[in-house]
Amino acid sequence: MINSLTKPQLILLHGWGGSKNSLAELSSKLEEKYVCHVLEMPGHGTTPSMDFPWEMRNYATWLDKYLKSNMIEEYTLLGHSFGGKIILEAVTSGILKPNEIILIDSNGIKPKNSLKKNIFKFLSTIFNPLLNSDIGQLIKKFVYRFIIREVDYAKTSGMIRESFKIFNEQHYDSKLQNISIPTIIIWGKDDKVTPLWMGKKLNEGIKNSKLFVIDGTHGVPLKSPNEVAEIILNNTK
Template sequence: MKIIINNLAVEYEDAGKGPVMLLLHGWMTSLHTFDGVTPLLSGTFRMVRLDLPGFGGSEAPKESWGVGDYVQFVKSFCGKLGIQPDVLVGHSFGGRVILKGVSEGALTAQKLVLIASAGLKTHKSKAKLFLVASKIGKMGLVFLPNGIQERLRRKLYGMAGSTDYLDISSPVMKETFLRSTKEDLADSAQRIQSPTLLIWGRNDIVTPLSDGKRLQALIFGSKLEVIDDAAHFVHEENPEEVADLIKKFILR
């Protein structure tokens, strides 16, 4: 379905009945990242998910956004649909939006579920690698064959944990990525008071398990569940286990 929010056409889906669960996807994905868990939860919850601006079937912003802009957009989306989420679920970048939005009071929910959430400051060595990679990307390395240029850039971004940047074609969204990832939300996490479930794949190299443990320490009373043999897209790799963890956490 399509809806116009702040002059942007937005793709969204709304299924099921019960308490409202709003799901926010990660960077370079879409609402379909939750295709596995949605049917497992829609018998208990009203599942609302959208493509954030610049992703999936939604229009991109006309200028670069920061995390706060996405927070305000999600708030406007909820207002347009006339919903007050009972549960906020965010994967990766979606978790970043939830951390900022809830800590500032712009978004509210009775309970939060953060899946492989982004938001904590990148390790310094990775940050340096990312800067090197982004500069190489801008230089173009015209003195190297195209195939070698591409492999070198991808290798550096991979070492920095940010191949997402390399895959963005829009200059506006590249700047949005840079603005969003610069923000350290550790202080925001400490202000979270809602009961929070953290779900992590043990083999996640994008937002490693160490980030999950740090978030658990920062968010008072939060619970960390680790799924073996899963990585960054743990909810796609193990939808049944993730849905079961969410259901038990919400209904307990």
């Protein structure tokens, strides 16, 4: 048992559309090794929304402010899905320098279906009046969810949706070589939201990383917290 006074600090970031409850079970299993901080993003759960559309740097700055306000200097970052994308922004931009990184089904790699998105955007400019109608909104949600497969966009609204449109165009494929921090990558082999090839690309691009593929889809930290926790506890310092 690690003394609570000497436990390392672990910052956990949930995925888009989640809340601090999303990673609650996983964090409880990691508390034998870490002091866990389960953060909740603005506009998620019970946390008020932001006053203006955020891009990735705003999320990284928000995380930096939390660490500074709590005087946390030595820490490990864990991010699921969009939470992982925040970590990629914070680390590649030099805003944060964690001791270790844990990415679970992380966002941040440019999807292969960008052509579909470009076609839809082009058609949107032509048929904009229709898309702004009630029927048009239903069509748009269907396209994003089942054709473009942007489920996160389909279930957002207001300022959160505006933020999504901004940062959804930000990717880190060309910046991965800037990460030299020890990184654990955990992926559900049947993930359809962020497919396994994205996890492999993160592993190939981050020089000091290890990839662990487990049974499951995009929600492995929620549905398989025991297995995810075991990987983390056995492969981090």
